[in-house]
Amino acid sequence: MTIRMKDIARDLGLSVVTVSKVLRDHPDIGEETRKRVLQRVKELDYEPNILARSLVTGRSYLIGLIVPGLIHPFFAEVAKALSGAVVGRGYSLIVSSSEEDPQLEAREIRHLLARRLDALVIASSSADTKLFRRMNDQSQPFVLIDRAFDDLAAHFVGIDDIAAGRMATEHLIALGRRNIAHISSRQNSTGVRRLQGYTEALRAHKLPIRDSYIISRDYVDIDSHRQGADAMRQLLEQSPRPDAVFCYNDPMAISAMHVILDAGLRIPEDIAVVGCGNLNYNDWLRVPLTSIDQRSHLIGQRAGEILLAMIEGREQPTPENIILEPELIVRASTTAQTARAKTPAKVKKAARST
Amino acid sequence: MTIRMKDIARDLGLSVVTVSKVLRDHPDIGEETRKRVLQRVKELDYEPNILARSLVTGRSYLIGLIVPGLIHPFFAEVAKALSGAVVGRGYSLIVSSSEEDPQLEAREIRHLLARRLDALVIASSSADTKLFRRMNDQSQPFVLIDRAFDDLAAHFVGIDDIAAGRMATEHLIALGRRNIAHISSRQNSTGVRRLQGYTEALRAHKLPIRDSYIISRDYVDIDSHRQGADAMRQLLEQSPRPDAVFCYNDPMAISAMHVILDAGLRIPEDIAVVGCGNLNYNDWLRVPLTSIDQRSHLIGQRAGEILLAMIEGREQPTPENIILEPELIVRASTTAQTARAKTPAKVKKAARST
DNA sequence: GCCGCGAGAGTTAGCGATGACAACCCAACA
DNA sequence: TGTTGGGTTGTCATCGCTAACTCTCGCGGC
Numbered sequence: 001m002t003i004r005m006k007d008i009a010r011d012l013g014l015s016v017v018t019v020s021k022v023l024r025d026h027p028d029i030g031e032e033t034r035k036r037v038l039q040r041v042k043e044l045d046y047e048p049n050i051l052a053r054s055l056v057t058g059r060s061y062l063i064g065l066i067v068p069g070l071i072h073p074f075f076a077e078v079a080k081a082l083s084g085a086v087v088g089r090g091y092s093l094i095v096s097s098s099e100e101d102p103q104l105e106a107r108e109i110r111h112l113l114a115r116r117l118d119a120l121v122i123a124s125s126s127a128d129t130k131l132f133r134r135m136n137d138q139s140q141p142f143v144l145i146d147r148a149f150d151d152l153a154a155h156f157v158g159i160d161d162i163a164a165g166r167m168a169t170e171h172l173i174a175l176g177r178r179n180i181a182h183i184s185s186r187q188n189s190t191g192v193r194r195l196q197g198y199t200e201a202l203r204a205h206k207l208p209i210r211d212s213y214i215i216s217r218d219y220v221d222i223d224s225h226r227q228g229a230d231a232m233r234q235l236l237e238q239s240p241r242p243d244a245v246f247c248y249n250d251p252m253a254i255s256a257m258h259v260i261l262d263a264g265l266r267i268p269e270d271i272a273v274v275g276c277g278n279l280n281y282n283d284w285l286r287v288p289l290t291s292i293d294q295r296s297h298l299i300g301q302r303a304g305e306i307l308l309a310m311i312e313g314r315e316q317p318t319p320e321n322i323i324l325e326p327e328l329i330v331r332a333s334t335t336a337q338t339a340r341a342k343t344p345a346k347v348k349k350a351a352r353s354t
Numbered sequence: 355m356t357i358r359m360k361d362i363a364r365d366l367g368l369s370v371v372t373v374s375k376v377l378r379d380h381p382d383i384g385e386e387t388r389k390r391v392l393q394r395v396k397e398l399d400y401e402p403n404i405l406a407r408s409l410v411t412g413r414s415y416l417i418g419l420i421v422p423g424l425i426h427p428f429f430a431e432v433a434k435a436l437s438g439a440v441v442g443r444g445y446s447l448i449v450s451s452s453e454e455d456p457q458l459e460a461r462e463i464r465h466l467l468a469r470r471l472d473a474l475v476i477a478s479s480s481a482d483t484k485l486f487r488r489m490n491d492q493s494q495p496f497v498l499i500d501r502a503f504d505d506l507a508a509h510f511v512g513i514d515d516i517a518a519g520r521m522a523t524e525h526l527i528a529l530g531r532r533n534i535a536h537i538s539s540r541q542n543s544t545g546v547r548r549l550q551g552y553t554e555a556l557r558a559h560k561l562p563i564r565d566s567y568i569i570s571r572d573y574v575d576i577d578s579h580r581q582g583a584d585a586m587r588q589l590l591e592q593s594p595r596p597d598a599v600f601c602y603n604d605p606m607a608i609s610a611m612h613v614i615l616d617a618g619l620r621i622p623e624d625i626a627v628v629g630c631g632n633l634n635y636n637d638w639l640r641v642p643l644t645s646i647d648q649r650s651h652l653i654g655q656r657a658g659e660i661l662l663a664m665i666e667g668r669e670q671p672t673p674e675n676i677i678l679e680p681e682l683i684v685r686a687s688t689t690a691q692t693a694r695a696k697t698p699a700k701v702k703k704a705a706r707s708t
Numbered sequence: 709g710c711c712g713c714g715a716g717a718g719t720t721a722g723c724g725a726t727g728a729c730a731a732c733c734c735a736a737c738a
Numbered sequence: 739t740g741t742t743g744g745g746t747t748g749t750c751a752t753c754g755c756t757a758a759c760t761c762t763c764g765c766g767g768c
Contacts, residue, residue, distance in 0.1 A: 073427075092465065286639060286642075378756085405753090
């Protein structure tokens with residue numbers, strides 16, 4: 001059916017090994033033979049069977065990526081950057097969505113490992129580090145992104161989520177807000193840390209930390225809109241009503257904003273809103289959303305670099321822990337007057353990433 | 355290092371084949387033996403090497419997906435649906451972005467074929483059918499999505515783009531607009547057909563078709579915002595100025611809307627805008643965008659079904675040509691008054707798909 | 709008492725490539 | 739003339755698993 005090395009070798013009266021060597025640029029092959037082989041390869045449009053090669057070399061040139069949701073723009077951007085970092089080196093990306101379900105995530109990890117991936121990149125929705133420990137034991141290369149585990153020595157790339165929470169909250173404090181609420185994710189490390197940043201900022205400014213202002217939710221990445229809207233409705237009932245909200249991610253912030261507007265309140269005059277993620281369409285929203293940029297592109301890129309280094313065996317010893325600085329992008333949801341002025345610059349930025 | 359069947363067989367004093375048979379639920383294995391094997395498999399947490407299995411069975415349980423851009427929500431949704439359709443059957447999805455570059459696309463196709471994928475799903479950015487013909491010759495299963503080729507017999511799943519163009523245009527005509535412009539994609543079949551639908555609708559209503567109202571662009575999916583903004587600026591200079599625009603996709607429509615608003619004009623009073631794609635954040639925009647829904651989820655799902663049928667050998671004979679009906683979703687960018695009323699329903703919808 | 713049969717296990721021969729090493733050819737050198 | 743050696747090409751064993759037979763044994767039928 002399809003062509004094998006054997007066919008080419010037979011056609012040319014050579015051995016299979018010789019053909020194999022030509023294809024891998026092995027040095028000890030005569031110029032004449034090399035040309036003949038390449039010629040025939042081209043004629044037949046032959047591509048060596050990567051499966052067979054992998055079996056003997058132990059390298060599959062496959063990299064796995066497991067994320068909570070493929071649709072979420074943050075993970076889509078990470079995927080794009082990761083793909084860009086490795087595709088030129090002959091690797092392919094095999095992606096899988098965990099839907100924020102630890103069980104599904106575990107199943108996918110096992111399944112992908114059975115494919116003998118060269119490396120795995122995971123934004124874990126799990127709280128259990130068992131599988132990761134086993135991967136460490138089996139010296140299976142992997143890199144965690146976005147969500148970290150305190151009690152696990154592993155390569156990690158993500159932003160400083162405590163700083164993210166602090167920055168967002170301090171921005172709101174700087175605007176004169178005093179009743180600042182937070183819609184949080186209790187399910188993962190990023191949520192916990194952003195919350196921590198939030199409380200730290202309040203404390204630093206001697207502002208009270210009110211439990212009723214902190215709404216924690218699950219499934220924040222795959223069911224963001226419902227979760228955000230529900231949480232915001234809950235916040236509107238508090239007394240005193242918050243004059244600002246920092247949301248775990250942008251989709252939740254967007255839903256929160258709509259709940260606010262539907263209640264007849266103004267943004268940012270009555271309630272200022274900050275999100276996290278800096279989605280590429282934040283500029284186009286009904287009220288452009290101030291947000292913390294999560295460096296999605298850089299995360300994918302750095303993860304790719306680390307894992308190439310691991311695969312190529314250049315480094316492995318100490319797990320790298322790359323903490324990127326988040327960046328506050330101010331838009332109309334916190335400061336009405338700057339919104340218009342900002343637009344032109346942002347137009348350019350958004351155009352890049354669609 | 356890692357465990358092999360050999361190890362289990364040795365431990366249990368059995369032959370490798372017996373272990374293999376147990377793992378594949380082969381009938382002629384004694385109950386006792388089966389239990390012992392499964393027990394040991396569990397103890398060692400063994401997973402058979404899929405690579406090795408693939409090499410002998412000729413089935414890789416890998417499905418490739420090549421799209422113009424991973425970031426584009428339409429393709430992300432297709433990917434999600436496709437993944438959902440096949441993941442339960444043991445398949446993994448290997449994704450690749452062509453960046454709308456035919457050469458890159460061709461390279462990726464070749465590379466993926468070298469991995470002996472069971473099937474390939476492609477939203478092609480190429481005009482050349484050579485590679486697809488070869489895949490047909492080699493009876494390599496594949497399904498085209500979104501973008502079709504007239505001169506190629508192949509499975510296809512997509513929407514009726516002529517109808518999409520017609521629906522959008524007729525909606526604008528029904529609103530009383532007479533100077534309807536179109537920002538188009540000249541690069542792919544979908545663009546050509548939406549344009550055709552547009553002209554058909556105008557003709558059917560005896561409206562003039564003005565060349566200056568039709569702006570065609572390339573790289574509409576990866577550089578949408580710049581392309582949309584430029585095109586819209588060009589349209590604003592036309593005389594008479596258009597009172598409506600139908601855009602090839604939503605990101606271009608969004609940029610067009612901003613150009614319109616920045617020019618001090620109102621939407622929809624001065625210019626009504628219709629997009630295509632029905633992105634999940636259309637409801638949250640500064641002006642919620644009327645759009646044609648492209649059935650992304652259904653496309654991914656149906657593509658998955660077709661390819662499973664092909665792989666499982668149930669059907670192949672006549673290429674299926676699945677043309678889904680697009681659907682017009684009306685929002686504020688064409689009818690100011692319905693915007694508010696629509697919001698609640700849409701909130702629910704968006705929540706589902708984030 | 710011979711034969712056939714079916715259940716349950718094992719043997720053999722690859723899948724399509726690669727790694728290590730052996731073998732060959734011919735020029736150069738002792 | 740025999741030996742050495744660099745440059746080329748080939749042989750053999752494997753990678754981890756599966757398809758297709760083969761083999762063994764106990765049992766029932768004639």
